[in-house]
Amino acid sequence: MPVLEVRNLSIDIPTGDGELHAVRDVSFSVEAEEMFGIVGESGSGKSVLSQSIMGLLPNTTRRGSILFEGRDLVTLPERQMRRLRGDRIAMISQDPLSALHPYFSVGQQICEAILAHRSLTRAEALKEAVDVLGLVGIRDPEARVHDYPHQFSGGMRQRVMIAMAVALKPALLIADEPTTALDVTIQAQIIEMIDEMRRELGTAVIMVTHDLALLSSIADNAMVMYAGNRMETGSGAAVLGNPDHPYTQGLLASSPAHDTATGRLSSIPGQPPSLLDSPTGCVFAPRCAAAMDRCRTERPPLRHGRGSDYLCWVEGGLSGTQETPAAKPVRPAGLAAAPEPEPVIDVADLRLTYHSGSFFGKAKTTEVLKGIDLTLRRGETLGIVGESGCGKSSLARIIAGLHAPSGGRVSILGRDMAEFGPEDWRSLRQNVQMVFQDPFGSLNPRRRVGAIIGDPFRIHGVCAGEERKSRVRDLMDLVGLNPEHYNRFPSEFSGGQRQRIGIARALALQPKIVIFDEPVSALDVSIQAQILNLIQDLQIERDLSYLFISHDLSVVRHVSDRLMVMNAGEVVEEGTTAEIYERPRHPYTRQLLEAAMVGARAPDHMQEEVSA
Amino acid sequence: MIGFLAKRVGFAALVLFLLSAFIFFLFFVAPGDPARLVAGERASDAQVQQVRENLGLGKPVLAQYGDFVMRSLSGDLGFSYRNQQPVLTLIQQRMPATISLCAGAVVMWLLLGVPIGIMSARKPGSLRDRLGQVFILVGVSFPSFVLGMAALYCLYFLPRKAGFTLFPAGSYKPIGDGVLDWAWHLFLPWLSLALTSAAIYARLTRGQMLEVLGEDYIRTARAKGLKERVVVFKHGLRAVLTPLTTQLGADVAVLLGGAIVTEQVFGLQGIGSLAVQAVNSQDRPVIIGIVLLAGFFIVVANIVVDLLYVALDPRVRTGAA
Numbered sequence: 016m017p018v019l020e021v022r023n024l025s026i027d028i029p030t031g032d033g034e035l036h037a038v039r040d041v042s043f044s045v046e047a048e049e050m051f052g053i054v055g056e057s058g059s060g061k062s063v064l065s066q067s068i069m070g071l072l073p074n075t076t077r078r079g080s081i082l083f084e085g086r087d088l089v090t091l092p093e094r095q096m097r098r099l100r101g102d103r104i105a106m107i108s109q110d111p112l113s114a115l116h117p118y119f120s121v122g123q124q125i126c127e128a129i130l131a132h133r134s135l136t137r138a139e140a141l142k143e144a145v146d147v148l149g150l151v152g153i154r155d156p157e158a159r160v161h162d163y164p165h166q167f168s169g170g171m172r173q174r175v176m177i178a179m180a181v182a183l184k185p186a187l188l189i190a191d192e193p194t195t196a197l198d199v200t201i202q203a204q205i206i207e208m209i210d211e212m213r214r215e216l217g218t219a220v221i222m223v224t225h226d227l228a229l230l231s232s233i234a235d236n237a238m239v240m241y242a243g244n245r246m247e248t249g250s251g252a253a254v255l256g257n258p259d260h261p262y263t264q265g266l267l268a269s270s271p272a273h274d275t276a277t278g279r280l281s282s283i284p285g286q287p288p289s290l291l292d293s294p295t296g297c298v299f300a301p302r303c304a305a306a307m308d309r310c311r312t313e314r315p316p317l318r319h320g321r322g323s324d325y326l327c328w329v330e331g332g333l334s335g336t337q338e339t340p341a342a343k344p345v346r347p348a349g350l351a352a353a354p355e356p357e358p359v360i361d362v363a364d365l366r367l368t369y370h371s372g373s374f375f376g377k378a379k380t381t382e383v384l385k386g387i388d389l390t391l392r393r394g395e396t397l398g399i400v401g402e403s404g405c406g407k408s409s410l411a412r413i414i415a416g417l418h419a420p421s422g423g424r425v426s427i428l429g430r431d432m433a434e435f436g437p438e439d440w441r442s443l444r445q446n447v448q449m450v451f452q453d454p455f456g457s458l459n460p461r462r463r464v465g466a467i468i469g470d471p472f473r474i475h476g477v478c479a480g481e482e483r484k485s486r487v488r489d490l491m492d493l494v495g496l497n498p499e500h501y502n503r504f505p506s507e508f509s510g511g512q513r514q515r516i517g518i519a520r521a522l523a524l525q526p527k528i529v530i531f532d533e534p535v536s537a538l539d540v541s542i543q544a545q546i547l548n549l550i551q552d553l554q555i556e557r558d559l560s561y562l563f564i565s566h567d568l569s570v571v572r573h574v575s576d577r578l579m580v581m582n583a584g585e586v587v588e589e590g591t592t593a594e595i596y597e598r599p600r601h602p603y604t605r606q607l608l609e610a611a612m613v614g615a616r617a618p619d620h621m622q623e624e625v626s627a
Numbered sequence: 628m629i630g631f632l633a634k635r636v637g638f639a640a641l642v643l644f645l646l647s648a649f650i651f652f653l654f655f656v657a658p659g660d661p662a663r664l665v666a667g668e669r670a671s672d673a674q675v676q677q678v679r680e681n682l683g684l685g686k687p688v689l690a691q692y693g694d695f696v697m698r699s700l701s702g703d704l705g706f707s708y709r710n711q712q713p714v715l716t717l718i719q720q721r722m723p724a725t726i727s728l729c730a731g732a733v734v735m736w737l738l739l740g741v742p743i744g745i746m747s748a749r750k751p752g753s754l755r756d757r758l759g760q761v762f763i764l765v766g767v768s769f770p771s772f773v774l775g776m777a778a779l780y781c782l783y784f785l786p787r788k789a790g791f792t793l794f795p796a797g798s799y800k801p802i803g804d805g806v807l808d809w810a811w812h813l814f815l816p817w818l819s820l821a822l823t824s825a826a827i828y829a830r831l832t833r834g835q836m837l838e839v840l841g842e843d844y845i846r847t848a849r850a851k852g853l854k855e856r857v858v859v860f861k862h863g864l865r866a867v868l869t870p871l872t873t874q875l876g877a878d879v880a881v882l883l884g885g886a887i888v889t890e891q892v893f894g895l896q897g898i899g900s901l902a903v904q905a906v907n908s909q910d911r912p913v914i915i916g917i918v919l920l921a922g923f924f925i926v927v928a929n930i931v932v933d934l935l936y937v938a939l940d941p942r943v944r945t946g947a948a
């Protein structure tokens with residue numbers, strides 16, 4: 016008997032705009048000790064589904080059934096549901112930094128979970144807490160059990176969360192994006208930890224993620240969700256390696272992890288639909304390359320494919336019908352043959368030190384950058400990788416002239432920044448532009464998009480009135496936005512579109528250098544591919560030089576000619592992308608690569624299929 | 628920890644010292660001749676001169692200030708110009724009423740405001756929440772003396788008209804004469820001093836609680852299978868205590884201002900009414916004494932809040948950022 020069996024579950028959430036159909040007619044089952052993966056883009060309903068199983072969404076309407084150990088959780092009274100929660104069903108959430116209470120020690124928090132369900136003394140509970148902390152690899156658990164969450168690193172806190180979740184040996188563990196907030200090297204350890212726990216304790220695990228590569232290496236079975244629908248369900252190998260559904264196929268092809276040559280990514284055009292509508296036909300129809308008339312009017316049937324069940328009118332999917340444009344346009348000058356283009360950014364021995372300290376207290380110094388050397392040549396993309404806090408963004412801000420360095424030399428387009436006069440600063444602000452990670456935070460929500468993109472023209476007094484309008488419209492067209500949306504507000508655009516707005520604004524003054532600081536980290540795979548393609552096209556079209564900062568190795572690898580690996584404020588390795596991938600010399604680089612590989616250990620045949 | 632405390636105490640001493648200098652020189656440059664005031668309207672010039680000598684007012688200003696500081700440090704705040712009593716004695720006589728008023732009001736507004744805020748935040752949009760919001764709106768939009776008058780009218784004048792006394796107004800019974808009697812007599816002053824703050828604390832608690840209840844760690848607490856009561860009152864309230872403490876530290880400073888008005892309205896013989904009398908009669912030693920006392924309390928209250936902070940927040944306690 017399966018541990019969990021979800022049958023025809025639909026979940027509606029009442030909102031100010033109407034009923035949101037977050038989950039529609041989803042069915043799946045999970046056996047003991049199974050690793051069941053749920054993938055889907057942001058907003059596809061993964062978290063709603065998983066929290067609903069825990070009974071943590073009280074104001075929703077649920078139809079269908081959730082059978083857990085023979086009981087239907089949809090109709091179970093809250094009192095009994097509470098007894099299951101934490102005891103038989105446990106949860107690990109996305110962000111370990113915010114998921115633990117900052118004011119209670121980890122021991123108190125674990126004991127609390129134990130004491131809520133077992134009649135033990137405090138001392139016995141504490142002993143169990145120590146045991147389980149040891150189990151998840153916390154060193155010296157007797158001492159650390161009294162520490163507070165802030166005394167642990169992000170990865171350690173996630174281990175504590177796992178310890179708390181498995182303390183009572185639950186039958187089902189729901190992990191909602193357990194590694195998304197962590198650095199790559201730690202992600203792999205956490206995934207291994209969860210994998211180990213389920214084998215040791217026989218726990219069934221539901222692993223929710225948007226990371227396909229990660230799932231393909233560990234999931235026994237998997238389900239792909241799109242706009243609240245279950246698009247495809249089946250064995251992990253089949254769904255993530257040999258999918259039958261057009262959406263899954265498109266999703267896999269969009270992932271830069273599966274791209275070995277620096278070519279164009281295939282992408283799924285368009286945006287996910289609004290969950291407020293209830294479409295009569297297939298939800299994917301507006302974006303599907305294989306859509307037929309029937310798809311738009313009738314709900315597709317569930318088909319049995321090569322190793323999975325999928326919702327589609329077309330038999331066997333449609334390999335190769337996604338938007339796969341011609342190979343990447345060749346660069347005007349062959350990089351290797353021609354004489355090296357001149358450097359546009361030259362940085363030597365760059366240092367940045369922060370001094371902190373109170374009026375009375377002792378001053379502390381933090382070295383953020385410890386002597387960075389860097390050269391970016393015209394028309395080239397230099398990728399900078401490193402984990403959070405290694406100084407990537409500080410470096411970018413100094414080069415963009417937004418922050419003064421504490422030492423070293425920066426020269427931009429052949430001029431030393433230390434000797435800049437007012438005119439030089441002006442031209443720096445035009446020639447060097449930045450595009451930031453957060454497409455939501457970096458746009459003023461109360462201003463119209465046309466005005467936002469036109470800002471640089473206004474600030475630098477380039478043009479005004481009708482001319483400005485028409486140039487803004489040209490820019491919108493250039494980055495793939497509909498120029499008719501000139502008067503809309505940022506909130507009316509999706510994440511990917513907002514990132515296009517950010518890029519349009521950056522390109523307004525025809526810069527020579529663009530610094531991208533994690534430009535696609537907040538975006539979904541299918542949208543990410545669209546933006547990466549846009550970035551690459553623009554580079555060739557406008558002869559731009561890029562600094563591309565990211566923690567995502569597969570993305571950096573896809574776009575960069577050369578790579579720089581940073582760790583704790585230092586450059587540990589530098590070279591062409593191919594060199595570094597094939598022959599990493601520094602142990603830290605190897606560690607990063609290996610960590611990324613755990614995720615990308617996709618079946619070999621798929622690699623061939625995509626690169627062919 | 629000890630270092631931190633020493634630093635705070637040192638800083639407090641510095642603040643008090645500066646305050647004393649400020650208030651002393653302020654009065655020195657102020658118009659009016661204190662010697663004449665003390666000697667009385669009909670005193671002769673010679674008598675006034677005599678008084679001036681006695682009070683040490685003839686010395687250079689810095690010497691006067693030096694005397695003042697030395698005397699203050701030994702606990703002698705001088706004598707009232709008005710009735711020649713030691714200032715310290717005057718203050719000591721008035722202290723119990725004011726402390727009773729202030730402490731009781733703080734307790735009352737916490738007991739009213741915090742639970743109302745929590746009840747509101749637990750079910751936003753519910754009937755309970757809307758009632759709470761009405762309370763907040765009324766409390767923050769009427770000046771506190773209007774609320775005080777309204778409370779006085781409802782709980783004092785109306786019952787009196789009907790022929791009985793629900794709560795007395797206008798007298799203070801020492802706590803030594805019986806706690807119930809003390810509280811009964813102070814109930815109306817407390818209420819009028821506490822109502823506005825109760826509304827402000829309800830609003831603060833509601834806002835903070837709403838935010839905290841949306842935090843991931845609250846979901847974690849629910850996912851552990853804890854009872855909703857435990858989730859709200861242990862995990863939720865614990866996180867709200869810190870901002871509440873901060874607010875309380877700031878409010879203690881303004882509390883004395885409110886106490887002055889309340890003591891006048893209810894005719895309580897406290898520090899507030901003493902201050903009013905002293906200002907009206909230009910009784911400089913008494914005014915200086917009260918200002919220093921108020922400064923002392925504010926500084927001490929802030930140290931207490933800082934210590935509470937350290938006790939409440941393990942991130943501060945264990946020396947992390």
Ligand SMILES: Nc1ncnc2c1ncn2[C@@H]1O[C@H](COP(=O)(O)OP(=O)(O)OP(=O)(O)O)[C@@H](O)[C@H]1O
Nearest residue numbers: 028030037056057058059060061062063064225290
């Ligand atoms: N409490 C809520 N009230 C209203 N709408 C909600 C609520 N929770 C989620 N939603 C909506 O339900 C939809 C599905 O959200 P859900 O969080 O399940 O997505 P997800 O697949 O987990 O995405 P992500 O990958 O970003 O975590 C979204 O449109 C979201 O805005």
Ligand code: SF4
Nearest residue numbers: 297300303310327328
């Ligand atoms: S049903 Fe039609 S629109 Fe939907 S995925 Fe299949 S082919 Fe595409």
Ligand SMILES: [Mg+2]
Nearest residue numbers: 061062063191
């Ligand atoms: Mg989610």
